[in-house]
Amino acid sequence: MNHWIIVPVVLPAILASVMVLSMRNELTLQRIFSVTGALAVLGITIGLGMQAASGQIQVYELGNWPAPFGIVLVLDRLSALMAILTAFLAVAVLLYAMGTGWDTRGKHFHPLMHFQLMGIFGAFLTGDAFNLFVFFEVLLIASYGLMIHAGGTMRLRAGLQYVVYNLLGSTLFLFALGTLYGVTGTLNMADLAVRIGEIPADEAGLVRVGAILLLLVFSIKAALLPLHFWLPETYARAPAPVAALFAIMTKVGAYAIIRVFTLIFGPDLSATASLIGPVVNVAALLTLTVGMIGILGAQNLGRLAAFAAIASMGTLLIAVAGFTPEATSAALYYTMHSTLGGALLFMTVDLVREYRGAWAGSLLPGPRMAHHGMIATLFFGAAIATAGLPPLSGFVGKLIVLDALRDAPQAALIWAVVLGTSLIAVLGFAQAGSTVFWKPAPVGAPAPEPQEGTTAPSGLPQASTHPAPALAFSVVFGLLFAVAGLAALAGPVTGYLAQTSAQLFAPDAYITAVMAAR
Amino acid sequence: MELLMASAIGALTAAGIYLVLRMRSFPVILGVSLLSYAVNLFLFASGRLAINLPPILHDGVHDYTDPLPQALVLTAIVISFGMSAVVVMLALGAYLSGRSDAIDMSAQDTENGQ
Numbered sequence: 001m002n003h004w005i006i007v008p009v010v011l012p013a014i015l016a017s018v019m020v021l022s023m024r025n026e027l028t029l030q031r032i033f034s035v036t037g038a039l040a041v042l043g044i045t046i047g048l049g050m051q052a053a054s055g056q057i058q059v060y061e062l063g064n065w066p067a068p069f070g071i072v073l074v075l076d077r078l079s080a081l082m083a084i085l086t087a088f089l090a091v092a093v094l095l096y097a098m099g100t101g102w103d104t105r106g107k108h109f110h111p112l113m114h115f116q117l118m119g120i121f122g123a124f125l126t127g128d129a130f131n132l133f134v135f136f137e138v139l140l141i142a143s144y145g146l147m148i149h150a151g152g153t154m155r156l157r158a159g160l161q162y163v164v165y166n167l168l169g170s171t172l173f174l175f176a177l178g179t180l181y182g183v184t185g186t187l188n189m190a191d192l193a194v195r196i197g198e199i200p201a202d203e204a205g206l207v208r209v210g211a212i213l214l215l216l217v218f219s220i221k222a223a224l225l226p227l228h229f230w231l232p233e234t235y236a237r238a239p240a241p242v243a244a245l246f247a248i249m250t251k252v253g254a255y256a257i258i259r260v261f262t263l264i265f266g267p268d269l270s271a272t273a274s275l276i277g278p279v280v281n282v283a284a285l286l287t288l289t290v291g292m293i294g295i296l297g298a299q300n301l302g303r304l305a306a307f308a309a310i311a312s313m314g315t316l317l318i319a320v321a322g323f324t325p326e327a328t329s330a331a332l333y334y335t336m337h338s339t340l341g342g343a344l345l346f347m348t349v350d351l352v353r354e355y356r357g358a359w360a361g362s363l364l365p366g367p368r369m370a371h372h373g374m375i376a377t378l379f380f381g382a383a384i385a386t387a388g389l390p391p392l393s394g395f396v397g398k399l400i401v402l403d404a405l406r407d408a409p410q411a412a413l414i415w416a417v418v419l420g421t422s423l424i425a426v427l428g429f430a431q432a433g434s435t436v437f438w439k440p441a442p443v444g445a446p447a448p449e450p451q452e453g454t455t456a457p458s459g460l461p462q463a464s465t466h467p468a469p470a471l472a473f474s475v476v477f478g479l480l481f482a483v484a485g486l487a488a489l490a491g492p493v494t495g496y497l498a499q500t501s502a503q504l505f506a507p508d509a510y511i512t513a514v515m516a517a518r
Numbered sequence: 519m520e521l522l523m524a525s526a527i528g529a530l531t532a533a534g535i536y537l538v539l540r541m542r543s544f545p546v547i548l549g550v551s552l553l554s555y556a557v558n559l560f561l562f563a564s565g566r567l568a569i570n571l572p573p574i575l576h577d578g579v580h581d582y583t584d585p586l587p588q589a590l591v592l593t594a595i596v597i598s599f600g601m602s603a604v605v606v607m608l609a610l611g612a613y614l615s616g617r618s619d620a621i622d623m624s625a626q627d628t629e630n631g632q
Contacts, residue, residue, distance in 0.1 A: 130590060137597050144604055148611070154623075156612040160543065161621055163605050167550045168538065170601070174557040174594055181587065182564035233623060 002051070005060040005075050007044050008083055008121040011037060016114035027104065034110035035094050041117070042087035045080065052080035053496065055503065057513035059127070067127070067514045068188035074127035074514060077500040081332065082124040082255055085339055086248050088482075090117050092475050096347055097241040099472030100354070105150035105239070112149070116142035116245065123252050127514055129180070129187045129264075132256065133173050136221075140166050143249065146242040147234065158237035165230035169220040176213035183207055190514035193264045193507060196271075204271035211265045211272045215279070218260070221253025223313050224280070225287040231310055232294070236302030240350030243305070247342035250313050251335050257320055258328060262504045263511075267323045281321035281410065285417050288314025292421035295428035301349040301361035304432055308345055308386045311425065312338035315388075318414060319401045326404040328501035333400050333494055337393040337486055341385040344479040348378040351476065352436060354466065363432055365439035374473060376437040381480045383429035388422050393486035398422065400494065523563055530556035543609035543619040550605065554598035561591050 015037040023029040051058065052075050060073040094113065096102075103109035119139025126132050148159040181187055183206045184195040196207055216227065223231040231250075235243050257280070265272040291311025298304035316338060319331035349361060352375055359366035369375065381392065388394035398418060405414050466472055486493065503509065530552050537549025565584030573585035613619045 130593075134593065134597070137601070141600065141604060144608065148608065151615075153612070153615040156608065157616050157618075157623060160605070160608050160612045161623065163601075163608055164538070164546055164550065164621060167601055167605060168553070170597075171550070171553045171557050174561060177590075178557070178561040178564040178587075181561075181590075182566075185584075187586075187590075 001060055001064075002058050002075075003060070004044055004048060005058060005073050005125065006062075008041050008048075008087070009073075009118055009125065011041055011044075012114040012118040012121070016111040016118065019114070020108060020111040024108070030110045031098055031103070034114065035091070035098070037114065038087065038091045038094050038117070041121075042084070042091055045083040045087045045121075048075055049080040049084050051075070052077050053499075055499065057503075057510055059514050068186050068191035071131045072127040072188065072514055073125045074189075074510065075125065076510060077496070077503050078255070078259070078332070079124045081336075081496075081500060082251070083121055085251075085336060086117065086120050086124065089245065089248055089339060089343055092343065092479055093241045093245045096244065096472055096475040099466065099468045099470070099475060100240070100350065101467045102150070102239050102241050104467075108145070109149055112142050112145045113245070116146060118142075120248060120252060124255060127189050129189055129192065129260075130177055133170070133177060136173065136252075137170060139249070139252070140170070143242075143246070146245070147238050149239050149242060152237075155237045155239075158233045162230050162234040165220070169217055172213060172220075173217040176210050176217060179206055179210040179213060183210065188514065189259070189263055190511040193266070193511055194515070196264060197269065199271070201270045207265075207271050208275060211261075211276065214260055215257065215276060218253045218256040219280075219283070222250050222257065222317065223253070223287070223310050224283045224317055225290055225314075226283075228287065228290075228310055228313075232303055232306040235306035235309055235346070236300070240346055240353075243346040243350075244343035247309065247339045247346065250309065251316075251339055254313065254316055254320060254331070254335060257317070258331065258504065261323065262328070263507045266507060267505075277321050277323050280317055281414075284314050284317035284321055285414065286314075287311070288318065288417060288421050290314075292424040292428070295425050296431070298363070298428070298432070300363060301352055301432065301436070304363075304428065305342075305345045305349045308425070309338075309342050311421065312342060312386065314421075315398065315401060315418065318418065319404060322405050322408055324404070325498070325501040325505045327401075327408070328504060329494060329497035330397070330400040330404040332497045332500060333393075333490070334397040336493070337385070337397040337483065340479055340483050340486065341382065341392075341394060344378070344476065344483060345382040345386055347472075347476045347479065348375065348382045351375050351378065351472070356436075363435050365435060365441045367441055371469070371473070372437070376433075378476055378480060379433055379437065381483070383433060385480075385483045387425040387429055389426065391484070391487060393483050393490070396487045396490045400490075519567055519569075523559065523567060527556050527559050527563070530559070541621045543613060543621060546621055547602065547605055547609060551598075551602060554594070554602075558591050558594055558598075561587050561594060563587075 015033055019030050019033055058075040062071045116139055119135050119142060122135035123132055126135060144163050147162055148156055184192055186192055186195060199207055220227045261276050267273055288311055291307050291314050294307025295304055298307055316331055316334045319327045353361045355369040356366050385392040385394045388398040402415055405411055534549045534552035537545040565587035568583040571581050571583040573583050
């Protein structure tokens with residue numbers, strides 16, 4: 001057995017415990033351990049990715065119990081890809097939090113971050129449905145702590161909303177798992193796939209119920225309309241590095257949809273095939289539309305970025321709903337783009353809030369801020385990436401999605417919605433950007449009331465509390481370059497993704513690897 | 519027994535959903551707890567209901583009850599216990615600093631923000 005597979009789960013868990021137990025008041029030590037740990041995990045996931053690239057599916061049996069009796073972790077191309085993406089984002093987020101001093105504004109930022117990483121890696125690597133639930137809970141409980149990091153009334157209230165919504169989602173997840181266990185007697189994903197395939201179509205009523213319940217649970221995570229209500233307020237109020245890390249949290253939902261509805265309820269399964277795709281398609285089109293209109297109608301930059309996150313999930317899930325290998329590799333490319341682009345947007349918005357003092361994220365003309373040119377450049381880049389204009393990866397991503405869905409049943413509608421909403425997004429970003437960066441404040445206009453949660457209570461426009469602005473700016477520019485790089489390297493990346501989705505749509509290899517691991 | 523179990527799960531779920539929809543933090547916490555009781559019973563029943571049967575292999579015994587749902591329920595109980603503690607702390611914090619126990623936020627709250 002390859003023990004490296006479990007390291008991305010175990011290492012953050014150990015690091016977080018050590019940090020919280022033995023260095024709770026030593027921020028410098030925490031920072032060293034945290035960043036070193038994240039870099040180590042990044043290295044390990046890249047190593048795992050290189051192993052997975054050969055196409056071999058590796059299985060790690062916890063406690064050496066063979067599947068389906070024990071819990072297994074499974075490393076295939078998809079899980080390796082998502083793990084690398086998470087580790088890369090984690091390094092960027094940790095460095096940004098140190099550069100902006102976000103980790104000094106409350107306690108236990110680094111341990112919570114590593115517990116969160118443990119949950120995310122576990123969710124991507126596990127091959128057991130109940131274990132997926134457990135890792136969802138791990139990442140959620142850490143995200144509750146991160147969400148209210150640095151405190152503040154409105155943040156606490158938004159956090160409460162977020163927690164309650166997700167608790168209901170967890171309950172629904174358990175109902176779904178109970179239903180599936182009652183029908184099949186197993187919760188190992190590969191074993192579930194075998195057993196559900198054996199159930200005759202006219203007795204598959206409960207299987208359909210279980211599939212739809214699972215879809216609802218994952219849609220809550222992925223913020224698919226109409227289950228997106230938790231997202232705007234949560235993301236707009238969350239501390240910026242946390243909101244940037246949450247860019248991968250919605251992708252956990254998308255990942256789970258891709259995994260479960262290619263492996264367990266595959267497109268060849270007559271009981272559910274006609275059910276899932278059309279539902280996700282309609283919901284995703286609505287998600288995209290509402291998200292883009294939200295960008296145009298947002299009253300402040302935080303909500304603008306939150307609605308951009310919803311819109312990107314819409315585009316992603318439109319591609320997922322195709323359930324063909326081409327559409328899935330398009331969805332995976334868009335996943336990479338929207339994770340990096342979403343983090344870029346949230347960090348840029350945070351820089352604007354920080355340097356505009358009392359004006360914070362409000363869409364009102366304010367004074368020139370410090371580092372005006374650099375922040376404006378970043379916002380311009382983030383807007384281009386999110387709206388999907390060339391030359392950044394948003395454009396390439398949308399192009400691949402549209403191309404992959406050319407033969408889909410509702411291709412005309414999908415093309416119209418994706419292209420039309422892009423125009424709305426361009427308008428929304430242009431309006432917001434020109435107000436924030438170009439319009440001079442009217443002479444003698446009073447500064448707005450300082451809002452709670454902003455970091456510059458003095459009201460001075462150029463007050464900043466960043467201890468290391470150079471580090472913060474280089475991280476955000478690094479993300480911008482990563483988005484540009486993703487567009488430049490679109491050829492090799494889509495080559496890997498095509499292999500990934502080919503592996504997903506031939507689930508027999510996965511099932512054989514898990515069930516015959518010894 | 520099936521009828522008793524099914525109606526207990528149904529009643530708990532209905533009461534839980536009603537309380538959650540009240541949208542004030544204390545009823546919502548109670549409602550979420552009731553929902554977690556309902557789901558625990560549901561998970562327990564997913565291994566089929568049986569009385570006086572052992573879950574562990576013995577010589578000379580032919581009928582068993584399924585031990586796995588019991589393990590799943592234990593996990594779910596522990597998790598929901600932890601989650602309840604977290605949500606109580608959060609609700610208290612939000613109430614004490616915001617002087618409001620409403621879960622939903624008014625339009626003014628959501629627009630004034632950052």
